[in-house]
Amino acid sequence: MDPIILFFLFGLAAGLLKAELRLPSAIYEFVSMLLLLSIGLKGGVELASQPFLGLVPDILATLALGLVMPLLAFPVLIKLGRFKRADAASIAAHYGSVSVGTYAVAVAWLTTRGIGFDAHLPLLLVILEVPAILVGVLLARGISGDTDWGRVAHEVLLGRGIVLLLGGLLVGWLSDPDALGAIEPLFFDLFKGILAIFLLEMGLIAAARFGSLRQYGLFLVGFGVVMPLIGAVLGTLLGHALGLMPGGVLLMAVLAASASYIAVPAAMRISVPEANPTLSLTASLGITFPFNVLLGIPLYWRLVEALG
Amino acid sequence: MDPIILFFLFGLAAGLLKAELRLPSAIYEFVSMLLLLSIGLKGGVELASQPFLGLVPDILATLALGLVMPLLAFPVLIKLGRFKRADAASIAAHYGSVSVGTYAVAVAWLTTRGIGFDAHLPLLLVILEVPAILVGVLLARGISGDTDWGRVAHEVLLGRGIVLLLGGLLVGWLSDPDALGAIEPLFFDLFKGILAIFLLEMGLIAAARFGSLRQYGLFLVGFGVVMPLIGAVLGTLLGHALGLMPGGVLLMAVLAASASYIAVPAAMRISVPEANPTLSLTASLGITFPFNVLLGIPLYWRLVEALG
Amino acid sequence: MDPIILFFLFGLAAGLLKAELRLPSAIYEFVSMLLLLSIGLKGGVELASQPFLGLVPDILATLALGLVMPLLAFPVLIKLGRFKRADAASIAAHYGSVSVGTYAVAVAWLTTRGIGFDAHLPLLLVILEVPAILVGVLLARGISGDTDWGRVAHEVLLGRGIVLLLGGLLVGWLSDPDALGAIEPLFFDLFKGILAIFLLEMGLIAAARFGSLRQYGLFLVGFGVVMPLIGAVLGTLLGHALGLMPGGVLLMAVLAASASYIAVPAAMRISVPEANPTLSLTASLGITFPFNVLLGIPLYWRLVEALG
Amino acid sequence: MNAQSSHTRKLLTVVTEAALEAVLTRDLERLGASGYTIINARGKGSRGVRDAGWETDANIRIEVVCDEPIARRIAAHLQQRYYDDYAMILLLSDVEVLRPGKF
Amino acid sequence: MNAQSSHTRKLLTVVTEAALEAVLTRDLERLGASGYTIINARGKGSRGVRDAGWETDANIRIEVVCDEPIARRIAAHLQQRYYDDYAMILLLSDVEVLRPGKF
Amino acid sequence: MNAQSSHTRKLLTVVTEAALEAVLTRDLERLGASGYTIINARGKGSRGVRDAGWETDANIRIEVVCDEPIARRIAAHLQQRYYDDYAMILLLSDVEVLRPGKF
C-alpha cells in the first residue's frame, strides 16, 4: 500500500483509540502552507511554458461547475435532508468548493503511477474554491439580503488557502527556471513526506469527527458519499469535454468530488453565522475526506477510463 | 568529532551560560515526532522482509529485561539512596525503560561507522519501554493497591512515543517498498540533521537540570552513571545470547543503559503522584543522558567487542 | 527573477492587501534558527582549513567599522532628523549593526551566480553585530551613566542570533568533515527553500511597517535609503583594503549597508528604554531591508566592481 | 493623578470563537474601549468542546478595562449581536486601576 | 431573562500542572460545572519554577464560572485530592454574568 | 489551616511587554511575592497594537496573588520604574484563596 494512505489510516486508528497524539497547531499550519505553496509553484512553473489565452475556456467551465454544484446539492439537503435553510446552504457551499488535501493525495497517486496531467490544474483548483461560497451565501440570504459583500469577498479571496496557492503560482510562473532548482529540495523533494505528516493529522481530525456522526444520522453519511460520486461524474465529463489529459480529468473529478474544510467553514462562520458549523465539518471531514482518500481516487480513475 | 555530538555540547554550553536560546515547544514536539517516525519506519521496512515468528524469543527476553532492571534498581535506591518508596519506585521505572534520543544517537554512531544491526531493534525498543512502568507502579503501590490499571495501561500504551514508534513500524511494514522512496527525503535523508536540532535542545534541557544536582547530592550522580553501566553489561550479555549482530548488541546495551525522560515521567505523574518528578528527571536528563551520549556509546562498543 | 526575491514580493503584496497570512511564530523562530546555524556551519567548515592568526587584521578592521558607523549616523539623526538623543542613539545602533536576513539573501545571490567569497565572512558578521550596540548605549547614556554593563553584555553576547551563529561556526569548525555530509540535507540543501519561507514572512512584516511610515515622515525614509548607501561604500572600501575576494567585498558592503532588526532592538529595549522602538524598526524593517533586498545587492555589486 | 491615585473600573471578560477576533476588536473600539488584551484559549460550554485543535474550534479570551457605562454598552451589543449564533460567555467584575486617566 | 438581566456567580481559577488537564475536566463535569476555559501558562510557586519548557513543567490555568455551592464543592475536591501531590493554587472571586441561566 | 479555611488576598494583574519578563520576575521575588503566573497575550492600548507577530511586539500577562501591602509595594514599584517607557497596565482586585498560608 502507499505509505501516505497508511499514514492516514494510522491517524484514524490513533484517533479512534484516543491515543495522546496531536500535531502542534503551528506545525499543522506550516505543513499545510508548504503543501499549498508546492502545488502552486509546480503549477506556476509549468504554466510559464503555456499560452495563457488557451486557458480561458477551462477557467469559465470550472467557474460554471462551481456555481452548479451547490445549486444541485441545496434542494436535496432541504427536501430529503430536512435541514434548515442556512444549514443546507452552508453544506452546499462546502461541497461545491474543493479540498486541497484531497487534491494533493490525487497528485501523489498520479505521480506514483507516472500518469501525467495538465499544468493548469492548480489554477483550476484555485478557481473552483470561490464561486460555491458566493452561491452559499446567496442561498442562505437571498439576493436582497443585507450581506456585506465587500467583507465576504475579502474573507474569500484573501483567505490563507487562496493566497498561498495563487502566490505559489505567480512565484513559479515568474521565476527564472534555472534558479528554481535551489528551492526544490524543500518544496518538491519533501512534498510526499510533508503530505504524509499532513495525512496523519487529517486522520486524527477525521476520527474526532466520527463522534458527531451518530448524532446527525444516516442522511448525512449518505450525502457525504453520494455527493462526491455525483461530483466525480460531473468532473469527469467536464474534464473529457475540455480535452484534458487523463490525469487532468482525474484531478478535475477529484476537485468536484471533494468538499472544503478550511476556506468555506471560515467564510460561512462570518457570513452565515446561524448555520451550524459542526454539521458541515462532520460531513466534509468525517465522511467525504476519508471516503475520497481511501476509496474515491482509484474509483474515479476507473470512471475516467470508462468514460474516456 | 561527530557534528551531532557537537550540537549536544553546544546546547550544554549555551544552557550553562544562560544564553537566551530555546527551541519553541511546537518545534521540539515536531522534531521528536519525526525521529520516532523515522526509527519506526526504518525498522518496519526491514521487518517486512523477515519471518515474524523468529522474533518471539527476542521479544520475550526483552520483556524479561524490562521487568528485571527496575527490580534490581529499587532495593539499591531504598537501601543505599535512602529514598522514599514512591521515589525509589519511580526512579527504578525510569531506568528500566528506555530513551529514544539515546537510541537515535547510537544508530547514528553505527551508521557513521558502517556497522550493521538487526532490523527488529526498533520493535525491541518499543517493547522495552513498557514493562518497567508497570513494575514501577507495583513497587510503589503493591499488588493489592487501588491502582486504576485501565488508566495506567491507556497512559502507557497510547502515549505519544509508543504510538509514533509502533505506527511508524506498521506503516513501514505494510508499505509498498517502491512507494517508500518518495517519503525518504523527509524521514531518512533529514534524519541526522533533525537529530542535531534535537540534541541541541537536549543539551539546553540537560544544562537546566544541572542546577538541581547539588540539591540531590552525590548518590544520585553516582546512580546515574553506575546504573547505565550495569544496564549496558546486561544488555550486551542478552544481545550476545540472542545472537544479534554486533551493531544490534550495541543497541541492546544502549537501550538497557538509557533512562526514560518522556513516557515514564508522564505515566508516573498520574499513577504515582507522590513521587517527586524532579528527582528522576534530574538523574535521567541531567546525568544519564549526557553520560550515555558523550561517553557511554563508545564505551559500550568496547564492551560488545570484549564480550563478543 | 530569483524565486526568493519573488517570495519577498509575494509577502509584501499579501501584507499590503491585508491577506490573512502569517507564519506561526514557532515556525518563524525555527526558520531563522536554521538560517543562522547554516550560515555558521558553512563558515566554520571553511574556516577549519585556514590559519586563524591571518584573520586578526580583518577582525580588528570590522570592529572599527562597527564603532565608526553609529558615530557617523548619530549627529545626522540629531541635527538633520531632530530626533531626541535616545532615539538617535538607538537608530544609530541599528544601522551600525547588521541584518542576517540581508546577508543570507546576498549569499544566495552570489551562489546563484557562482561567485566565491572568503570563508571567514560569517565570523565578521558576528563581530559586526556587537560594537554598534555598545556605542548606541554610550551615546544615549554617556560614559558616566549608571548603565548596568554586565546586563548589557549578557543581553548582547548571549542573545539568540549571536549564540546560534557562533555555535554553528564552532560546530562546523570542530566537526569531522566526513561526518558533516549526513547533516547537509537539512542545513545546506534546504537553505534556499528555508530562506524563501523566511523572506515571505519578512515581506509580511515589512508591509505591516509601511503604515507607520507616513507618521514619521520623509526624513526617516531618506535616512533608510541613504545610510545603507554610505555603509555600502565604506564596506566596499574596507573589503578591498583587506584584500577580500570580490564576493567577500560584496558581503562586507551588504553587512555595512544592512540594519539590525533583532539583536539591537532587543538590547535597546532593555538598555535604552526611553527610545521609541517603533521608530528604528520602521526604518530598519520598513525601508532598509526591502531596499537592500530588492535594489541594494545588485547595486552594491556594481560598486564592488567599479571600486575594485 | 499622582503615583498612588487609584479608582475602580469594570473588567469585561469575553470568551468566544477565535473567528470573531477581527470583528470584535473593531466593535470594541467603536464602542469606546481604550484598549483590550487577548489570549488564546480552549474550553467547553453549551456549544460543546472547543479544543483549538482545528481552526474553527479555537477560542479567544478578551479582556477590556473601561468605565461601567461603556462596559454595559459593549456587553449589551455583544449579547444582542453574537450570543445566538456563536459560542460566547460574558463576565463583568470590579477592578482597581492604578492610572485611571488611561481607561 | 431579558438582555439586561444579570446575576452574580463565582469564578473559580485553578493554576496547576498541565498533566492533570484530562482528569480535572472530567472531575469538573462530574461535580456540576456547566463549562470551563483553559489557557496554557507558566509560573513559579512553592514547587519551584514551572516554565513550560519541558512537557512535565507546563502549567494550565482553568476558569470555571458556576454558583457558589458548586464552586465550593469543586474547590474542596481539588484541595483534598490534588493539593498534596501537585503544583496547584485555587482562587475564588465574584463575577457578574450576563445570561445567568447558562451557569 | 484546615481544608475549608479561606481568606482574602489581592490579585495583581500586569499586562506588559514580553521583553520585560526576566527583569519583572526578579523584581517580583525581591518585593516579596511568593509566586506568579504568566501567560502570553496580545492587545491594544495607548502604545498601539501589540499583536505578538514580531518579538518586540508581544505582550505577557502576569498574575500575582499576595497580601495587600506587598501588592501595593509591587504596583508602586512597577509604576515608578516602567510606566513611562513601556507598554503596561496594572489591575488590582480581591480574591479568596483556599490555603492562605501559601500567599
Ligand SMILES: Nc1ncnc2c1ncn2[C@@H]1O[C@H](COP(=O)(O)O)[C@@H](O)[C@H]1O
Ligand atoms: N461555566 C463556564 N465556565 C468557564 N468558561 C465557560 C463556561 N461556559 C462556557 N465557557 C467558555 O465559553 C466558551 C463558549 O461557551 P458556550 O457558548 O456556552 O459554548 C466555551 O468554549 C468555554 O471556553
Ligand SMILES: Nc1ncnc2c1ncn2[C@@H]1O[C@H](COP(=O)(O)O)[C@@H](O)[C@H]1O
Ligand atoms: N503567589 C502566586 N501568585 C500567582 N500565581 C501563583 C502564586 N503561587 C503559585 N502560583 C502559580 O501556581 C502554580 C503552582 O503553585 P505551587 O503549587 O505553589 O508550586 C505556580 O507554578 C504558579 O503558576
Ligand SMILES: Nc1ncnc2c1ncn2[C@@H]1O[C@H](COP(=O)(O)O)[C@@H](O)[C@H]1O
Ligand atoms: N483598556 C484596556 N483593557 C484591557 N487591556 C488593555 C487596555 N489598555 C491596555 N491594555 C493592555 O495593556 C497593554 C499595554 O497598554 P498601553 O501601555 O496602554 O499600550 C496593551 O497592549 C493591552 O494588551
Ligand code: NA
Ligand atoms: Na467539490
Ligand code: NA
Ligand atoms: Na534502560
Ligand code: NA
Ligand atoms: Na550596518
